[in-house]
Amino acid sequence: MPQTLTHSAALAALDWQIDLGATEAICDAPINRYEVKQALPNPKPATQNLTSANPITAQTDLAPSSSPSSPAISAPDSTSNARSKNAQAIAIARQMATSAPDLISLRHNLGEFDHCALKKGARNLVFADGNPVARVMIIGEAPGRDEDRAGLPFIGRAGQLLDKMLAAINLARASDQPQSAVYITNVLPWRPPQNRDPEQDEIAMMLPFLQRHIALVAPEIVVPMGNVACKALLNKQGITRLRGQWSEAFGLPALPMLHPAYLLRNPIAKRAAWADLLDLQSRLKG
Ligand code: URA
Numbered sequence: 001m002p003q004t005l006t007h008s009a010a011l012a013a014l015d016w017q018i019d020l021g022a023t024e025a026i027c028d029a030p031i032n033r034y035e036v037k038q039a040l041p042n043p044k045p046a047t048q049n050l051t052s053a054n055p056i057t058a059q060t061d062l063a064p065s066s067s068p069s070s071p072a073i074s075a076p077d078s079t080s081n082a083r084s085k086n087a088q089a090i091a092i093a094r095q096m097a098t099s100a101p102d103l104i105s106l107r108h109n110l111g112e113f114d115h116c117a118l119k120k121g122a123r124n125l126v127f128a129d130g131n132p133v134a135r136v137m138i139i140g141e142a143p144g145r146d147e148d149r150a151g152l153p154f155i156g157r158a159g160q161l162l163d164k165m166l167a168a169i170n171l172a173r174a175s176d177q178p179q180s181a182v183y184i185t186n187v188l189p190w191r192p193p194q195n196r197d198p199e200q201d202e203i204a205m206m207l208p209f210l211q212r213h214i215a216l217v218a219p220e221i222v223v224p225m226g227n228v229a230c231k232a233l234l235n236k237q238g239i240t241r242l243r244g245q246w247s248e249a250f251g252l253p254a255l256p257m258l259h260p261a262y263l264l265r266n267p268i269a270k271r272a273a274w275a276d277l278l279d280l281q282s283r284l285k286g
Contacts, residue, residue, distance in 0.1 A: 011121040015121060106209065132217050187206065221252065223257055
């Protein structure tokens with residue numbers, strides 16, 4: 001790896017290789033791991049050992065957040081440092097979110113927010129799709145690979161299923177009529193690496209933007225899809241229990257539903273999803 005490669009460029013290159021189907025990382029020349037182990041004299045303390053022997057860890061140590069003068073940070077200090085950094089980031093997010101008077105400014109401020117590490121590894125900010133005049137606002141989890149590439153939520157396989165589900169009750173993101181339109185966003189606007197589950201800190205940091213997003217769209221009904229959205233909006237988890245139970249999110253009626261990606265893996269659950277769609281439709285008609 002060239003020494004000039006930055007942390008984010010290295011991450012993007014790795015992501016690209018994974019997208020192409022790479023499942024192994026190999027060097028130009030083979031490494032005899034047994035030899036390397038034997039050649040090591042008295043192992044140094046773990047942190048020093050890792051930074052000097054492992055080029056990937058060494059690269060990570062070059063990340064802006066690390067302190068080169070204190071490679072071995074004691075656990076309590078690093079934990080409280082991380083906590084206070086996170087609290088500061090949440091305060092900044094809140095300030096940037098609440099100062100946005102409209103969706104265009106909110107999108108702009110989100111793009112300017114640099115405190116979420118996910119942004120570094122993402123190709124695009126995924127803000128929203130659909131019509132903001134819609135009565136229904138759907139909240140997913142986070143962009144996947146296709147969404148990260150296109151900068152739009154729910155356009156991969158799960159998104160195609162979502163569009164079919166919505167069409168079944170005469171809703172569409174392309175509709176220009178409030179009664180048949182939907183507006184779609186995610187809890188996180190950047191793709192987590194390898195589509196891993198969002199972390200609690202990431203959700204908490206981005207929540208002020210989501211809350212403002214919902215306030216600016218002001219839908220009649222919010223639909224959190226899946227566990228991550230339920231955790232963010234309702235502070236509850238256990239989607240198979242919560243689904244179909246009307247609740248309240250930021251003062252608005254909320255109907256938690258199963259995530260379409262879950263339905264792709266568990267087609268049997270489509271029956272429950274259909275019941276929830278009908279419930280949503282009847283609430284809209286009622
Ligand atoms: N899954 C989500 O939760 N959101 C997307 O945008 C795509 C897949």
